[in-house]
Amino acid sequence: MKYSQKLFLRIIFSSLIVLSFYSFAYAASSEGELLPPYESPIPKVAAKVGPVVVNILTKSLAYNFFFDPVPQEGLGSGVIISKDGYILTNYHVVAGAETITVKLADGREMSAKVIGGDQQSDLAVLKVNAENLPTARLGDSDKLKVGELTVAIGNPFGLQQTITSGIISALGRSINSQNGTVMENLIQTDASINPGNSGGALANSRGQVIGINTAIIREGQGLGFAIPINTAKVITEQLIKTGKVSRPYLGVMGVTLNDELAFQYNLPTDQGALILKVVAESPAKKAGLKAGDIIIRANGKEITGMEQLQNLIRQYKVGDTLNLSIMRKNNKINIKIKLEVKP
Numbered sequence: 377m378k379y380s381q382k383l384f385l386r387i388i389f390s391s392l393i394v395l396s397f398y399s400f401a402y403a404a405s406s407e408g409e410l411l412p413p414y415e416s417p418i419p420k421v422a423a424k425v426g427p428v429v430v431n432i433l434t435k436s437l438a439y440n441f442f443f444d445p446v447p448q449e450g451l452g453s454g455v456i457i458s459k460d461g462y463i464l465t466n467y468h469v470v471a472g473a474e475t476i477t478v479k480l481a482d483g484r485e486m487s488a489k490v491i492g493g494d495q496q497s498d499l500a501v502l503k504v505n506a507e508n509l510p511t512a513r514l515g516d517s518d519k520l521k522v523g524e525l526t527v528a529i530g531n532p533f534g535l536q537q538t539i540t541s542g543i544i545s546a547l548g549r550s551i552n553s554q555n556g557t558v559m560e561n562l563i564q565t566d567a568s569i570n571p572g573n574s575g576g577a578l579a580n581s582r583g584q585v586i587g588i589n590t591a592i593i594r595e596g597q598g599l600g601f602a603i604p605i606n607t608a609k610v611i612t613e614q615l616i617k618t619g620k621v622s623r624p625y626l627g628v629m630g631v632t633l634n635d636e637l638a639f640q641y642n643l644p645t646d647q648g649a650l651i652l653k654v655v656a657e658s659p660a661k662k663a664g665l666k667a668g669d670i671i672i673r674a675n676g677k678e679i680t681g682m683e684q685l686q687n688l689i690r691q692y693k694v695g696d697t698l699n700l701s702i703m704r705k706n707n708k709i710n711i712k713i714k715l716e717v718k719p
Contacts, residue, residue, distance in 0.1 A: 417581045421527045422539045424583030427481045427510040428456045429576050431531040432465060432488075432502075434473035453530035453576030454478065454502060455512050455585060457612065461504040464612055465575030466590050467493045468553075470500050478504050481537060492615035496557055498590050499608055501615040512577065515584030517604035520544055520563065528567040528589055528600070530576025542567030542598065548683065551591060551601060561687045562601040563587045569600035578602040610691055622694045625718035627658020632681030633670060644706050648672040649685045663713040666704070673701035689715065 434450040452469030456462070463478065470476055476488040486504045493500035524544045532538050546564040553559050565578060569592050578587035587602030614621050630651040631637070638646035648670040654661050671679050675698060679685050692698070698713045 417525070418527055418541050421579050421581060421583045422529065425512065425527065425529050425577050425579045425585065426537055428512040429481065429529045429537065430454045430456060430463060431479040431536045432469055432575065433477045434470055435475045436472050437474060451531060451534050451572040452574045453572065455577045455588065456509050457512055459507065459509050459511055461506045461509060462616060463488065463502040463504065464588060464608060465500055465502060466588065467495050467498045467500045469575045470502065476502065478502065479536065492619035494611055494615065494621040497603065497607065497611050497621070498553060498559060499588065499603065499611045501612055512585045513583060514605050514609065515580055515586040517563070517586050517606045520547060520586060522546060525581040526565045526567045527579045528565065528569055528573060528576065529579065530573035530589060532570035532572040534572060540568035549601060553591065561604060561607065563604055565600050565602060566598035567600060606691055610693065623718040624689055624692050624694050624696065624715035625659065626689055626713065626715065627655040627660040628665060629653040630682050632683065643670065644703050645670055645672060647680055648703070649679050649682045659713050659716045663711050665711065670703040671700055672703055675699050
C-alpha cells in the first residue's frame with residue numbers, strides 16, 4: 377500500500393475516534409448519564425396523572441363462625457374527577473365499607489363517603505370535603521387502538537403511586553367478575569396490575585385517563601382489564617345526580633351478521649346486527665322494528681354487530697333518541713327510537 381493511502385486511512389480512523397468521543401460526551405453532559413436517542417413519554421404521563429390518583433383504605437366488620445365481629449381492611453385506588461372532591465373508583469373497592477379514608481398523592485388524608493355505586497359496571501363515586509384538587513383529563517376510549525401505549529397508576533399492595541406501563545392488548549373483552557356478573561367491553565392491557573390497583577387510572581401517552589383499572593386474571597401474566605372511560609363518564613354522571621344507575625333499553629335480541637349468514641339466507645348486506653326477536657312492549661316494538669331487520673347504522677355510527685350495538689346503547693341515557701338505519705329485505709328504512717329504562 378502506498379504511503380498516501382496509509383495516511384488517508386489514518387486520518388479517517390482518527391476522525392471516527394474523535395466523533396465517537398464527542399458523541400459520548402454530548403450524551404453524557406446534560407444529566408450526567410447516557411441518554412437514549414429518544415425520550416420516553418412515560419415520565420411525563422406519570423407527572424400529569426400521578427397527582428390525580430389516590431390511595432383508598434377501607435375498614436369493615438366481618439363475622440367469624442361464632443358470630444364475633446372481626447375487623448377487616450381493604451386497599452384500592454381512585455381517580456379525582458372534580459376539583460371539589462368527587463373521586464371515581466371500583467364498586468368492589470368500597471362495597472360494604474364502614475369507613476373510607478382517602479390519601480392524596482401529596483400525603484394528605486381525609487375521610488370519604490359513598491355518593492353512589494353500581495355493581496354491574498363495578499363503578500362507584502366517592503366524595504371528600506376539599507377544594508382546588510388536581511383533576512384527571514379524561515380521554516375518548518372510543519378512539520383507542522390495539523398496540524397503543526398504556527400507563528397504569530395505582531396503589532398495589534399499598535405501594536402508593538406505583539407506575540407500570542404496557543400496551544393495549546385488546547378491546548371489547550368480556551370477563552366474569554368475582555360476584556358472578558359478566559363485565560363487557562373492557563380494555564385489556566399488559567401493564568402490570570395487582571391487588572390495590574383497582575379503581576386506579578389507565579392513561580394514554582398524552583396523559584389522558586382512558587380507563588379505570590378493575591380486574592386481573594390471577595392465573596395469567598400481563599392480563600389486566602380496565603373499564604373504558606366513556607362508559608365510566610355515563611355511569612358517573614348518573615351516580616352523582618341520583619346515586620344509582622338507570623340503564624337504557626332497546627328491547628331486541630339478535631346476532632352479528634357475517635358472510636356465511638348473509639349467503640345462507642340471501643340477505644341484502646353481510647354486516648350489521650340481525651334482529652331475531654323484538655321484545656313485547658319494548659321501545660323497539662313501539663317504534664316498529666321487526667324480526668329480520670338488520671341494523672346498519674345508529675346515530676351516524678356504522679354498526680358491525682350486536683355487541684357493538686349494545687356497547688353504543690350503554691353510552692346513552694334513558695330518554696335519549698336513537699336514529700337507526702335498517703335494512704328490511706332490500707329496502708333501507710330510518711327509524712327513531714326513544715330509549716326507556718331497562719326492566
